[in-house]
Amino acid sequence: MYTNEDLQIFVDLSQTLSFSQTARNLHLSQSTVSKRIKDLETALQVILIERGQGMKSLRLTLAGENFLPIANEMLSLWKDACHLGRGRWQSSFTIASLSSLNIQVIPTIADYLHEHIPTTHLHVMTSHSGLIYDLVERHQADLGFSLIAREYQNTLVEKWFREPMVVVRPTGTEISSPVCSPRDLPQEMEIYNYSGIGFQAWHDEWWAPVSNSYVSLDNASLVPLMLNKPGQWSVMQISMARQLAATGQYVIQKLTNPPPDRVYYLVTHLHPTQTAAHILSVLRPCLQSFAGQEESAGEVIHKG
Numbered sequence: 001m002y003t004n005e006d007l008q009i010f011v012d013l014s015q016t017l018s019f020s021q022t023a024r025n026l027h028l029s030q031s032t033v034s035k036r037i038k039d040l041e042t043a044l045q046v047i048l049i050e051r052g053q054g055m056k057s058l059r060l061t062l063a064g065e066n067f068l069p070i071a072n073e074m075l076s077l078w079k080d081a082c083h084l085g086r087g088r089w090q091s092s093f094t095i096a097s098l099s100s101l102n103i104q105v106i107p108t109i110a111d112y113l114h115e116h117i118p119t120t121h122l123h124v125m126t127s128h129s130g131l132i133y134d135l136v137e138r139h140q141a142d143l144g145f146s147l148i149a150r151e152y153q154n155t156l157v158e159k160w161f162r163e164p165m166v167v168v169r170p171t172g173t174e175i176s177s178p179v180c181s182p183r184d185l186p187q188e189m190e191i192y193n194y195s196g197i198g199f200q201a202w203h204d205e206w207w208a209p210v211s212n213s214y215v216s217l218d219n220a221s222l223v224p225l226m227l228n229k230p231g232q233w234s235v236m237q238i239s240m241a242r243q244l245a246a247t248g249q250y251v252i253q254k255l256t257n258p259p260p261d262r263v264y265y266l267v268t269h270l271h272p273t274q275t276a277a278h279i280l281s282v283l284r285p286c287l288q289s290f291a292g293q294e295e296s297a298g299e300v301i302h303k304g
Contacts, residue, residue, distance in 0.1 A: 002043045004078050006036050007071045010048060013037060014068050015138050017058040069271035072139045076273035093279045094123040096132040096141035100220035101264070104239050105145070105290055112286040113279070120279060128218070129196075136267045142276040143283075144267035147196040154270045161291035162261040165195065167253040168223075168241045172230035181256045182206040191227045191234040192216040195262055199235075202259035237262045239294060 013022045013033065023030040041048050048064035060068065079092055093113070097106060106124055113120045125141060132144035137154050149157050167180060183206070190213040194200065203210070210216045215226055220236065224244060227234050235255075244250040266287065268280060 002040045004075060006040045007075050009033055009036050010040055010064075011068070011071050011075065011139065013049065013058070014060055014064065015134075019058070072269075072271065073273045075139070076275055091117065091119060091275050091279065092121045092123060093143075093276065094125060094141045096125045096127050096135045096144040096267075098129065098132075098145050098147065098220075099126050100237065100240055101145050102126060102221075103243065108290055109283065109286060113283065116282050117279060132267055136269055139269060139273070142268070142272065143280065146265045146267050147263065149265050156268050156270055158266045158268075160264040160266045160287065161294050162263045163237050163239055163294055164261050165199065165235050165255070165259045166238050166241050167233050167235055167255060168227065168244055168250050169233045169253065170228055170230055171249055171251055173232075173251070174230075175251060175253065177253075179254045179256060185233050186231075187212050188214060189232045190214055191223055191232055193220050193223055193234060193236060194218060195235070195237070195259070198260035199262070203235075206257075235259065 009022060009026060009028075012025055013019070016022050016025065019030050019033050019037075022028075023033045026033070037049060044063075044067070046063040046067070047061050048067060050059050050061050050064075076092075095106070095109070102124065110122050113122055125135065127135060129146040129148045130150075132141065132146045133150055133152050133155055135141040136144045137152050145160070146157075149159070151157075167185065169175065187207045190207075192203075192210050192213040192215065194216075207213075214232065217223060217226065220240060223234050223236065223240075226232075227244075227250070238252075241250075241252050245252050269276070272280065
């Protein structure tokens with residue numbers, strides 16, 4: 001027989017293709033990982049991992065590739081079954097989100113799921129674009145929001161929506177026009193926040209390395225904490241800019257030469273669990289509606 005822990009070891013090993021790395025990830029000894037995989041293979045009467053001599057790394061056999069979605073489904077069902085003893089059935093759904101989208105979209109999704117599938121437990125993990133793919137590929141997240149499109153063997157990537165980038169400045173800053181040129185923005189007063197590869201390329205065309213900025217951040221939620229002195233400025237997506245402007249403490253300017261629109265992508269697993277696939281199908285209209293609303297709001301800014 002095998003246990004859920006054996007399945008988790010196999011799922012992790014299918015991603016790392018390394019006994020030592022899986023051992024570190026799961027806080028086990030390497031010999032334990034190797035033995036548990038061997039016990040799983042014995043119970044299933046198939047070889048899941050190819051371990052040939054001279055191979056630079058492990059790889060899944062055909063049986064291992066076929067068993068991987070089954071193992072993920074079994075782990076998901078067990079997680080759901082654990083809720084039975086708590087008095088009611090609950091399905092768990094995990095979203096790996098960018099910090100800049102948490103306030104913007106997560107409340108909408110939570111309300112929608114509560115209305116349509118009230119027994120769903122929503123779990124939100126805040127992460128960076130690159131790590132989000134790893135979380136989805138390992139079935140640690142059922143849905144991811146990312147700023148980059150990558151090709152991962154077991155993930156599907158869809159363009160979700162785009163929005164323009166604008167300048168935000170604290171009130172009290174002398175502004176002569178609602179439109180400004182990047183040349184009008186002194187870099188030593190910039191609160192820099194990374195917004196994707198395209199944004200970085202645009203930034204490099206107008207200013208020196210980021211180290212010359214007042215401060216650089218890797219989390220958009222920190223921008224309001226730093227953008228607090230007249231003369232400072234930050235380039236950010238229009239949705240976040242509007243939230244700040246609504247407080248009365250910030251003003252928005254358009255750019256004569258703006259960076260590329262900020263593009264968001266939906267990341268899902270190629271073989272989602274049955275529960276995740278169902279919740280995703282129910283959630284799809286909400287995601288499409290949100291994208292339409294955000295793009296329509298962005299068009300107003302473009303038109304002036």
